[in-house]
Amino acid sequence: MAIYLDNAATTFPKPESVYQSVDTTFRNLGVNPGRGSYRLVLDAGHLVLEVRETVAGFFGITDSSRVVFCANATEAINMALFGILKAGDRVITTTMEHNAVSRPLHALTMRGVDVNRVQADADGRVQLSALRETVRNAPGPTRLVVLSHCSNVTGTVQPIEEIGNWCRREGILFMVDAAQSAGVLPIDVGAMGIDLLAAPGHKCLLGPPGTAILYVGRNLQPAPLIWGGTGGNSMSLLMPEELPERLESGTLNTPALAGLRAGIEFVNRMGLPKIHRHKMALLERLRRGLGNFPGIRCYGSTCAEHQGGVLSFNLEGRDPAEIGFLLDDEYGVCVRTGLHCAPDAHRSIGTLPSGTIRVSPGLFNTEKDIDALLAALEEIIGS
Amino acid sequence: MIKDNQLIALFNAPTRVLKAERLLRKDGFSCRLIPAPREVAEGCALALRFSVSDQTVILAELARHDLSPRRMYRKQDGGFLAVPVEEQA
Numbered sequence: 447m448a449i450y451l452d453n454a455a456t457t458f459p460k461p462e463s464v465y466q467s468v469d470t471t472f473r474n475l476g477v478n479p480g481r482g483s484y485r486l487v488l489d490a491g492h493l494v495l496e497v498r499e500t501v502a503g504f505f506g507i508t509d510s511s512r513v514v515f516c517a518n519a520t521e522a523i524n525m526a527l528f529g530i531l532k533a534g535d536r537v538i539t540t541t542m543e544h545n546a547v548s549r550p551l552h553a554l555t556m557r558g559v560d561v562n563r564v565q566a567d568a569d570g571r572v573q574l575s576a577l578r579e580t581v582r583n584a585p586g587p588t589r590l591v592v593l594s595h596c597s598n599v600t601g602t603v604q605p606i607e608e609i610g611n612w613c614r615r616e617g618i619l620f621m622v623d624a625a626q627s628a629g630v631l632p633i634d635v636g637a638m639g640i641d642l643l644a645a646p647g648h649k650c651l652l653g654p655p656g657t658a659i660l661y662v663g664r665n666l667q668p669a670p671l672i673w674g675g676t677g678g679n680s681m682s683l684l685m686p687e688e689l690p691e692r693l694e695s696g697t698l699n700t701p702a703l704a705g706l707r708a709g710i711e712f713v714n715r716m717g718l719p720k721i722h723r724h725k726m727a728l729l730e731r732l733r734r735g736l737g738n739f740p741g742i743r744c745y746g747s748t749c750a751e752h753q754g755g756v757l758s759f760n761l762e763g764r765d766p767a768e769i770g771f772l773l774d775d776e777y778g779v780c781v782r783t784g785l786h787c788a789p790d791a792h793r794s795i796g797t798l799p800s801g802t803i804r805v806s807p808g809l810f811n812t813e814k815d816i817d818a819l820l821a822a823l824e825e826i827i828g829s
Numbered sequence: 830m831i832k833d834n835q836l837i838a839l840f841n842a843p844t845r846v847l848k849a850e851r852l853l854r855k856d857g858f859s860c861r862l863i864p865a866p867r868e869v870a871e872g873c874a875l876a877l878r879f880s881v882s883d884q885t886v887i888l889a890e891l892a893r894h895d896l897s898p899r900r901m902y903r904k905q906d907g908g909f910l911a912v913p914v915e916e917q918a
Contacts, residue, residue, distance in 0.1 A: 480843045483864040483875055491847045498844070511844055678843050680872030688842035 448778045449815045454598050454626055454756050454806035455782055456648045456655060463708040468654055471704035478697050480677030490700050497707040498690070501659050504651075504710050505643060506634035514660040514693040515703060519625045520546040521671075522644035522660035525693055526621055527551065527592070529668025530642070533558030535589040538580055538618075540564045540572045541794040542597050542604075545787045547623055551592075560586075566794045569747040570602035574609055581618070590619040592642075595627035599791040599802065600746030601729075601756030603631065610639030619666075625649060626754050629713050630722055635661055642666070647702070650721070650755070652709030652809075654702040662689060670695065721809060725755040728807040728816050732757055735820035739827055745795050745802060758795075758802035761827060766803045769826060777822035781805050830863055831904045836884055836912065837876040838891075838898035839865055846875045849896045856890060858883055868909050869902050888914065 450458050471493065479490035495510070502510035516522040527550045531537065539551060541563050551561045564580045566572050572593060581588045591613050596603050606622055613620040621642035624633055629650025635643055640661070647657025662668060670685045674695030679686055686692050713721065730750075736742045741762030747753050760766060770783030784801040785792050792798045805819065831837060840846040846862065853860045858879065865876035879887055881903065891897050902909040 482873075483862060488847070488862050491843065492851060495844065495847050495851065510848075511842070676843075678872070678874050682872070686842060688845070690844060691842050 448774075448780055449811075449818055450780045451805045451807055451811065451815065451819060452780050452782045453808035453811075454649070454786075454804065457650060457652055457808050459810060460652050460654070460705070460709065461712040463712060464652055464654065464705045467708035468701045468705040472701035475700065475704075477700075479700055480691075481675075481697070494698060494700060494703055497703045500707045500710050504714070505628075505645075505661060506636050507661055508636070509664065511689050512662050512664065514662060514690045515698055516644075516658040516660055517656055517699075518648075519623065519644045519646035519658045522646075522658045523547055523623060524550050525660050525671045526642045526644060526662070526668060527554060528671055529693070530619070530666060531559050531590065534560075536560040536562065536584055536586055538562050538564060538577065538584070538588050538591045540566055540577075540593045540604075542566045542570050542572065542599070542602065542791045543592075543594055543788065544598055544623065544625065544791075545789070546625070547592060547594065548788075548790055560584075563790070566602075566791075568795070569752070570597050570600040570745070570791065570795055571747065571752060572604050572609075574605060574612060577609060578612065581616070588616075588618050590621060592621040592623070594623040594625065595633070596624075596631065596754035596756075597746070597788070597791055598626050598756060599786050599788050599797075599804065600758055600795060601626070601754040601806075602746050603627070603752050603754055606640070607638045612639075614639035619663075626756065629710075630718065630725065630755055632718055635663075647706040647709065650713070651706060652712055653706030656699045656702045657706045660693070662693070668693065672696070716809070722750075722755075724809060725807055726750045726753065728811060728813065729753070729755070729757045729805070731813055731816045732805060732819065735816070736823075739823065741827075745797065755808075756804060756806045758797075758804045760797065760802050761823075766801055769803050769823075772826050773819070773822055777818070777825075779819050779822055781819075831866065831878060833904050834881050835878055835904055836881055837863070837865065837869070837878050837902050837904075837909075838914075839870055839874060839876050839900045839902075840896075841899045843875060845896060846877055848894075849891055849898070850877055852894055852896065853877075853879070853887060853890065858887055858890075860887070866909065869900070884912075 628645035641663035647653035
């Protein structure tokens with residue numbers, strides 16, 4: 447059995463309740479919610495509504511209609527950025543972003559949107575003071591600040607509450623990519639001044655692939671990214687004004703959404719502090735073990751408060767890709783090597799072009815898994 | 830599908846009508862989601878059916894949760910008579 451330590455890519459395995467919810471829903475309620483009016487469809491519609499409300503409750507969202515279901519966080523981010531930004535708008539982002547943010551922003555520069563990047567410090571942390579300076583030095587007003595809550599490369603946690611509340615005071619929209627933090631760190635859109643929140647369902651919320659959410663703040667009305675059927679007002683060729691329908695054309699993945707609800711319920715039962723502590727304990731064990739090897743360089747903050755569930759490191763003189771291959775091929779250990787779809791972040795921490803070896807334990811990993819990784823690395827280094 | 834002593838309420842989004850039905854059922858009201866008749870809604874839409882006798886309390890409850898319907902009709906003499914929503918709420 448492989449030792450899976452790539453939970454930053456997607457969590458695996460899932461809690462048993464997630465598999466069961468998907469299976470039960472698929473078998474018993476495999477109809478199309480919002481399409482038709484017979485009882486099974488209404489039951490499916492109610493199930494989707496309950497998932498929406500579970501998500502809303504989890505993130506402190508008062509109106510569940512502002513929760514839009516998407517296929518993945520990348521789609522959610524695209525939906526927000528392309529739906530809100532227009533030519534002439536200025537966006538401030540950071541040098542720690544995943545391509546899910548960097549690429550749509552780059553595409554938007556071709557449409558006349560100005561994009562400025564705040565430089566992160568050596569640990570990958572973005573200081574509010576640096577962001578403030580970038581906003582103030584910009585030649586015109588800033589429409590939106592967008593950044594990831596937690597880096598998928600270094601695990602560095604950004605001070606989003608501080609940044610969000612500052613943005614709110616300045617009248618700047620604030621968007622958070624919670625790909626690595628949703629289900630690990632507390633997120634409250636009201637308290638943190640978040641206007642747009644993108645989160646995958648399949649990572650630390652423990653749901654199936656094909657699930658994600660976009661939260662859209664009350665005063666925002668994004669243009670749709672996709673046009674199509676919404677189950678109502680069929681005579682109109684226009685998309686509805688109301689959320690979530692405006693942004694949810696086409697059939698929803700009801701079985702997967704049922705699984706997402708089971709995942710969030712699992713997270714709620716366990717509690718975020720316990721989840722964070724578990725991951726930090728495993729990463730600390732790894733960091734301590736790595737400290738005994740020669741030529742190891744770890745990246746990111748050593749402070750648990752500033753750290754999510756990821757640790758990146760390198761072995762001096764060795765290609766991370768080769769280490770990843772050997773870990774998999776000879777020891778059955780799954781880690782992610784390379785650039786992790788985040789070249790900007792690697793540029794910030796000085797690990798271009800070969801990247802790092804990234805370890806991201808999940809809820810079901812144990813100290814034995816970390817010890818097995820360390821033993822494998824010891825042999826690889828020795829060879 | 831709709832009797833003379835019944836009202837149907839139309840909402841501006843499927844999610845809202847589902848929310849409304851769930852709220853009312855939780856509160857113990859008798860109501861049911863039905864396909865909106867073609868006389869009052871173009872294309873596909875759901876309508877919430879309930880008794881005229883519950884009209885005042887139901888509208889007040891929906892308004893309290895920011896879920897007031899967009900339009901409402903009463904079945905009368907085989908046709909549908911528009912009922913003002915605001916005044917009733």
